[in-house]
Every structure is written in C-alpha cells, then in structure tokens.
Amino acid sequence: MAKQIYQYFFRGLITALPVGLTVYLLYLFLSWSEAIAALVIRPLIGRFYVPGLGLVLGITGIFLLGVLVSQRGAGKLLSLVELPFTNLPLVRSIYSSFKSFADYFSPQRKHDAHQTVVILRIPGQPLELVGLITRQHVDGLPAGFLQGDRVAVYLPMGYMIGGYTVFVPRDWVQPLDMSVEEAMRLAMFAWMDGSRDPSTSVPPQSGGGAN
Numbered sequence: 005m006a007k008q009i010y011q012y013f014f015r016g017l018i019t020a021l022p023v024g025l026t027v028y029l030l031y032l033f034l035s036w037s038e039a040i041a042a043l044v045i046r047p048l049i050g051r052f053y054v055p056g057l058g059l060v061l062g063i064t065g066i067f068l069l070g071v072l073v074s075q076r077g078a079g080k081l082l083s084l085v086e087l088p089f090t091n092l093p094l095v096r097s098i099y100s101s102f103k104s105f106a107d108y109f110s111p112q113r114k115h116d117a118h119q120t121v122v123i124l125r126i127p128g129q130p131l132e133l134v135g136l137i138t139r140q141h142v143d144g145l146p147a148g149f150l151q152g153d154r155v156a157v158y159l160p161m162g163y164m165i166g167g168y169t170v171f172v173p174r175d176w177v178q179p180l181d182m183s184v185e186e187a188m189r190l191a192m193f194a195w196m197d198g199s200r201d202p203s204t205s206v207p208p209q210s211g212g213g214a215n
Contacts, residue, residue: 045061123178
C-alpha cells in the first residue's frame with residue numbers, strides 16, 4: 005500500500021513540476037516587470053495605470069533590446085555598458101562566464117564551425133555521448149594537456165544543472181545533423197521520448213487476494 009501511495013505521489017510530482025516551474029518563472033518575470041512599470045510608468049499616467057502594463061513593458065523592452073543589438077555599431081555601445089562588469093575582479097569572472105555561454109548560443113554564430121553537435125564514441129566501449137564541440141584544437145591551453153588533433157566536447161547534463169567538458173581525439177567524434185538548440189532542448193530533459201510504447205505500459209495490479 006505504501007509503495008502504491010509513493011508511486012501515485014511521484015507521478016503527480018513529475019506531472020506538476022514542469023507546470024509549476026514554468027508558472028513560477030513567469031510569475032517572477034511578471035513581478036519584476038510590474039515593479040519596474042510601477043516605478044517608471046505610473047508616475048507619468050497616474051490613475052490610468054492598469055495591471056499588466058508591466059508585462060507589456062517587459063516584452064517590449066526585450067524586443068527593443070534585440071533590435072538594438074542587431075544594429076551596426078551596437079558593439080561599441082554594449083562594450084561601454086559592460087565596462088563595470090568586465091573590470092571588477094570577482095564580477096568579471098562571473099559575467100565573463102555567463103557572457104561566453106550566452107554568446108555560444110547566439111543566433112549570430114549559427115554557422116560558426118565551433119557550434120557542432122557531435123556524438124562521442126570511446127573506442128572499444130558500446131557507449132554513445134551527445135555533446136557540443138566548444139574548441140577545435142588544444143593550441144593555447146596551459147602546459148600539461150595532451151597534444152595532437154584533439155577537440156573539446158561539452159557534455160550537458162539533464163535539466164540544465166551543469167555538464168562536463170572533455171578533451172578527446174577528433175576521430176572519436178562524429179557530427180550529427182542537429183541544431184545546437186535542439187540538442188540542448190533534448191539534453192535538458194535527458195533525451196526522454198515523448199511517444200508511448202504500449203509494450204512498456206505497466207499492467208494493472210491484481211487484487212492479490214488469498215487463495
């Protein structure tokens with residue numbers, strides 16, 4: 005009985021968790037945008053302010069930011085904005101890490117040779133790992149790394165909780181016909197198959213009465 009209660013609870017949890025996390029993130033974004041709107045818009049329009057303008061302001065701001073960074077010469081403006089984040093010692097390390105990660109997935113680098121989804125096969129092992137090539141050579145790395153025709157492969161973990169970067173011979177990897185976005189989306193949910201295989205369905209439990 006206890007096992008069945010646990011199964012029901014676990015199934016309910018994994019059903020509610022994606023919805024709950026999505027709603028929570030939307031709530032945070034809405035709360036933040038409403039707070040900004042109350043600070044910026046409400047003093048200007050007074051009683052004409054209605055709830056929801058914050059969401060409109062947030063979406064509009066993100067869109068306008070996308071338009072701005074797509075213009076020529078935007079790089080110089082962004083470099084000025086980034087100055088405080090790139091000069092303070094501790095902040096610089098954190099910001100640079102996030103910036104490099106975001107730039108890697110930028111649509112402007114869509115055709116960059118570095119953005120390659122590959123399948124990693126270790127010789128003699130029936131194991132396949134899907135990752136992203138983040139470095140095409142080992143030149144410039146500190147002393148101690150193995151030399152030769154080697155690449156760096158980032159292996160993302162499920163649910164975006166991190167990953168591992170491994171340096172392997174180039175002939176261990178094989179490119180996959182898949183976009184980086186699709187690979188990251190599948191990796192985020194541990195490559196779970198959305199289809200349902202009838203052969204794996206759990207049969208209903210019998211009453212198990214005494215004979």
